[in-house]
């Protein structure tokens with residue numbers, strides 16, 4: 001596994017060279033969801049034994065989570081069936097800065113460590129390319145369960161009182177999230193399942209990735225009611241057992257390939273996905289003029305010609321996902337008409353806008369609102385982005401643009417898209433991964 005991490009690091013400075021202007025056509029299989037796999041991997045810490053997680057995407061972020069688990073003493077191996085995580089030998093409660101700084105989602109180990117061992121030392125993630133992205137709700141959740149939190153040399157040091165019979169000494173609580181948080185919901189849930197007594201947790205995130213985490217915890221022996229709703233009741237248990245689970249398909253990856261179809265006036269099919277998780281994205285693509293058909297776990301998109309301008313507002317699930325905002329902005333840049341795109345989840349997630357402008361896009365950003373006036377065409381250019389979905393938007397723009405687009409710093413893409421260049425090539429894109437010499 002470390003080999004994958006090293007290889008990924010080496011290739012991190014690669015760029016993608018795209019010759020755009022050809023409609024994408026064909027079919028690609030969706031990978032397992034990064035944002036589901038990461039908390040499932042962290043949840044293995046709750047029960048000593050060997051867990052099997054299948055359909056874990058091979059990405060830089062899952063490789064980082066493997067390194068976090070290994071730093072804690074777990075043993076991780078991949079085979080043809082999937083990822084095997086053996087948590088019997090867990091020997092440390094420290095998630096080091098070197099790993100957490102490369103992936104914020106490392107904070108998912110906080111809840112499980114505290115719940116099982118009564119102690120955790122997890123580096124604070126720090127800032128992010130599009131703003132502060134605080135972790136205060138993760139911390140407040142742990143405090144509500146009885147933990148004492150100190151910040152020491154950049155680390156969250158969490159300690160639970162001992163002696164109440166729960167493995168880690170946490171106690172059940174009532175916690176109402178002031179805003180919906182995917183990660184903080186996951187962390188609090190993982191901690192509450194081994195706390196003593198009942199927890200009532202309200203205004204929880206209901207993203208499919210969190211629902212799957214709750215389902216995994218139940219398969220491990222946790223008692224959780226209200227799964228899929230914003231009100232969870234957790235009855236703490238004394239111990240949990242290892243389990244096997246298949247990661248749900250990546251709704252954002254699926255949406256990205258469909259958006260590539262819309263953007264290139266093509267005809268793209270994604271297979272092995274869950275259309276129900278994609279509803280808001282499919283509606284957005286339809287509003288932009290594409291024809292969408294669903295057949296079981298397969299979704300096909302047929303372009304209806306030049307996209308139409310359409311307004312978009314991101315929201316928590318089942319609303320339109322912020323992780324698709326950049327890709328749909330790329331579509332809007334070549335639409336007939338004007339689109340107003342509002343991100344209500346993050347207020348500064350528009351790193352792609354100035355880069356798209358380098359390709360000829362007309363975008364005006366004001367706070368968390370971007371107004372995109374569609375242009376007839378984009379023109380290829382060297383571009384780079386500072387985060388994963390922004391980079392995806394630049395790739396989509398490059399696929400539609402005239403001439404050559406070079407997307408640098410594709411380590412961002414390696415964090416979240418499995419075999420991106422290969423999958424795009426299967427759809428007929430002219431795309432090549434090269435060492436970035438500039």
Ligand code: EPU
Pocket residue numbers: 035036038105132133134135136137138139179180181182183184205209322323345346388389416
């Ligand atoms: N927030 C706080 N305090 C906290 C936690 C969050 O104020 O302690 C705020 C955030 O700043 C944001 C809002 O709450 O304004 C929602 O953030 P959330 O906690 O839901 O985000 P997250 O768990 O950090 C996950 C995904 C993101 C995705 C968001 C929103 C993972 C590993 N990451 O992040 O995915 O954008 O939910 O859906 O699941 C991506 O895949 O590109 C990505 C960034």
